[in-house]
Amino acid sequence: MARKMTTQRRALKGLGNGVLVVMILWTAIPFYWMIVTSLKYDKEIYGYEATLIPQRPTMANYATVFRETPYLLYLRNSVAVAVGSTILSMIIAVLGAYAIARLNFPGRALLARSLVFTYLVPTSLLFIPMFALMSMLRLTDSLHGLIIAYLGFDVPFCTWLLMGYFKSVPVELEEAARVDGCNRVTALLRVVLPMSLPALVVVTFFSFTHAWNEFLYAYVFTSTTSARTVTTGLVNFMSQDVFFWGPLMASTVMSALPPVLMFLVFQRWVVKGLTLGGVKG
Amino acid sequence: MAISTSTTVSLPIPSSRREMGWGERVQRALTHDRTLGYLFLFPAILVIVGLVAYPFASAIVMTFQAKTAGAPGRYIGLENYRELFSSEQFLRTVMNTVVYTAVGVGVKFLLGLSMALVLNQERFCNNLFRSFLLVPWAIPTVMSALNWRWIFDDASGLINNVLVRLNLISETISWLSDPNLAMLSVIVVVVWQGTPFFTMSFLAGLQAIPKELYEAAEIDGASVLQQFTNITLPRLHPIFVTATMLSAILTSSAIQFVLILTNGGPADKTMIFSVLSYHLALGGAQRLGMGAAVSLIFFPVLVVFIVFLTRRMLREKGE
Numbered sequence: 001m002a003r004k005m006t007t008q009r010r011a012l013k014g015l016g017n018g019v020l021v022v023m024i025l026w027t028a029i030p031f032y033w034m035i036v037t038s039l040k041y042d043k044e045i046y047g048y049e050a051t052l053i054p055q056r057p058t059m060a061n062y063a064t065v066f067r068e069t070p071y072l073l074y075l076r077n078s079v080a081v082a083v084g085s086t087i088l089s090m091i092i093a094v095l096g097a098y099a100i101a102r103l104n105f106p107g108r109a110l111l112a113r114s115l116v117f118t119y120l121v122p123t124s125l126l127f128i129p130m131f132a133l134m135s136m137l138r139l140t141d142s143l144h145g146l147i148i149a150y151l152g153f154d155v156p157f158c159t160w161l162l163m164g165y166f167k168s169v170p171v172e173l174e175e176a177a178r179v180d181g182c183n184r185v186t187a188l189l190r191v192v193l194p195m196s197l198p199a200l201v202v203v204t205f206f207s208f209t210h211a212w213n214e215f216l217y218a219y220v221f222t223s224t225t226s227a228r229t230v231t232t233g234l235v236n237f238m239s240q241d242v243f244f245w246g247p248l249m250a251s252t253v254m255s256a257l258p259p260v261l262m263f264l265v266f267q268r269w270v271v272k273g274l275t276l277g278g279v280k281g
Numbered sequence: 282m283a284i285s286t287s288t289t290v291s292l293p294i295p296s297s298r299r300e301m302g303w304g305e306r307v308q309r310a311l312t313h314d315r316t317l318g319y320l321f322l323f324p325a326i327l328v329i330v331g332l333v334a335y336p337f338a339s340a341i342v343m344t345f346q347a348k349t350a351g352a353p354g355r356y357i358g359l360e361n362y363r364e365l366f367s368s369e370q371f372l373r374t375v376m377n378t379v380v381y382t383a384v385g386v387g388v389k390f391l392l393g394l395s396m397a398l399v400l401n402q403e404r405f406c407n408n409l410f411r412s413f414l415l416v417p418w419a420i421p422t423v424m425s426a427l428n429w430r431w432i433f434d435d436a437s438g439l440i441n442n443v444l445v446r447l448n449l450i451s452e453t454i455s456w457l458s459d460p461n462l463a464m465l466s467v468i469v470v471v472v473w474q475g476t477p478f479f480t481m482s483f484l485a486g487l488q489a490i491p492k493e494l495y496e497a498a499e500i501d502g503a504s505v506l507q508q509f510t511n512i513t514l515p516r517l518h519p520i521f522v523t524a525t526m527l528s529a530i531l532t533s534s535a536i537q538f539v540l541i542l543t544n545g546g547p548a549d550k551t552m553i554f555s556v557l558s559y560h561l562a563l564g565g566a567q568r569l570g571m572g573a574a575v576s577l578i579f580f581p582v583l584v585v586f587i588v589f590l591t592r593r594m595l596r597e598k599g600e
Binding site: 008009012013016017019020023024026027028029030031033034037045046047050052091092093095096098099100103104105106108111112113114115116117118120121122123124125126127128129130131132133135148149151152155156159160183184209212213215216220230231232234235238245248249252255256259260262263264267271272 | 317325333348412413416418419423425439446485555577
């Protein structure tokens with residue numbers, strides 16, 4: 001009996017290793033192709049002389065991106081929008097989540113419910129009226145407009161995530177602080193927030209990468225170079241009908257790097273936060 | 282001593298009643314749960330109403346209008362809906378969206394589950410593999426769509442390049458413009474990017490199952506398969522439901538993959554509702570009402586998922 005079990009286990013382990021190798025290749029090959037293309041001269045990218053491994057690696061495509069496109073401007077815009085919407089949604093969410101988690105007032109449960117509900121309504125249902133609204137408020141082609149629009153997603157999600165975390169902070173600690181002269185606001189700042197650091201990290205990660213990765217609103221609300229973010233800027237490179245895959249892949253590599261690095265650094269917390277809610281899938 | 286204390290204490294009270302300073306008033310309000318609660322939630326409520334509820338309501342109104350951007354709409358009743366339901370393109374879009382979502386989510390689910398089971402085994406450097414397999418989830422969808430468009434490229438893309446080298450094909454395959462292959466190719470990309478979400482969710486679920494359960498089953502002589510069907514599957518069931526529903530909402534409404542890879546073509550073979558909605562509303566003709574109607578027709582289906590998920594996500598938070 002016991003021997004049968006170990007052979008079974010060993011077989012499973014072998015199968016698992018096999019599957020793992022396939023999965024790693026499946027995940028890695030697209031990354032490989034993206035990076036390798038960005039390092040090749042056109043001669044090795046197109047036609048009969050195309051190579052699978054670059055013979056003469058070059059950074060020329062990266063130079064082209066910075067020299068001939070407004071990529072730096074797109075990058076700056078993406079950073080501005082991501083930082084702006086992260087800070088704003090963080091403040092709004094911390095206050096809202098604290099109210100739902102700790103304060104007792106009529107309508108609390110209803111508000112919690114509507115927050116989650118709105119988080120789940122996809123933007124593809126909202127972008128048309130949002131476009132009309134943004135045009136009306138003259139917020140199209142503006143970074144402010146994008147920052148505001150992203151709150152519609154970030155605030156519900158962050159509030160929901162934080163409110164669970166705030167609830168897990170022992171009430172007694174807060175009560176003790178209030179006996180020592182803290183009011184609600186100082187108790188929130190000095191007791192609840194420091195104890196919720198992991199949740200704040202997750203919330204920062206999610207709102208930052210969401211703003212960085214967002215495409216639909218950015219695509220619909222901007223029509224000029226001045227307010228384009230990285231995602232829409234790259235699609236614009238592509239749709240100009242001339243496919244310079246070398247520079248395009250170079251800018252793709254650079255644009256994918258910030259969220260990937262953030263993910264790798266914060267992974268431990270992110271995975272925990274994601275399993276509670278999830279963002280894209 | 283006792284007398285002097287009582288006088289100093291009783292004095293400030295009447296004076297504060299007569300003229301309460303601004304600071305004091307704020308101090309007081311901050312001790313009331315009700316005032317403070319609404320005050321704290323006010324910005325969040327503003328966001329919900331202004332950026333979700335109002336746009337959503339105006340989308341409903343728009344579907345009954347002939348409206349272009351910047352101009353006020355003209356009421357036309359159910360005309361938009363009537364036109365949609367008699368259009369072959371729309372009916373094809375409904376079918377495509379269902380197939381795209383069902384196949385995409387289904388494959389992601391199965392691959393994600395296998396990945397999670399494999400990563401849950403003990404092995405050398407497992408954490409490293411775990412991190413690496415999750416990376417596609419972190420990169421912007423636009424970037425992976427662009428990258429895959431290049432991988433699928435007719436003349437010089439990776440797939441055709443390799444297939445020609447191996448002499449498996451004599452003519453290159455048009456992965457994205459062949460009517461029979463386009464949808465399949467798009468789904469491949471959706472799966473590549475979306476599988477890690479399932480992997481992550483399922484892996485977390487697997488790790489939450491107490492080891493003792495398996496040990497007890499082992500002692501009772503249960504086979505690995507029996508352990509899987511009697512312990513693993515039932516324990517993961519709640520996560521299966523949540524992850525699948527969340528993914529169904531997001532997959533069906535994601536616009537980037539199709540927009541970048543095929544733009545709905547060839548001959549509407551990959552047209553899904555978000556892309557059709559975009560084309561109608563913002564692609565030249567600017568029929569905002571029609572565009573809004575396309576997305577809203579799908580809302581009744583989505584709302585079932587949304588309501589269910591809302592309940593479940595709140596229960597998790599003890600609400």
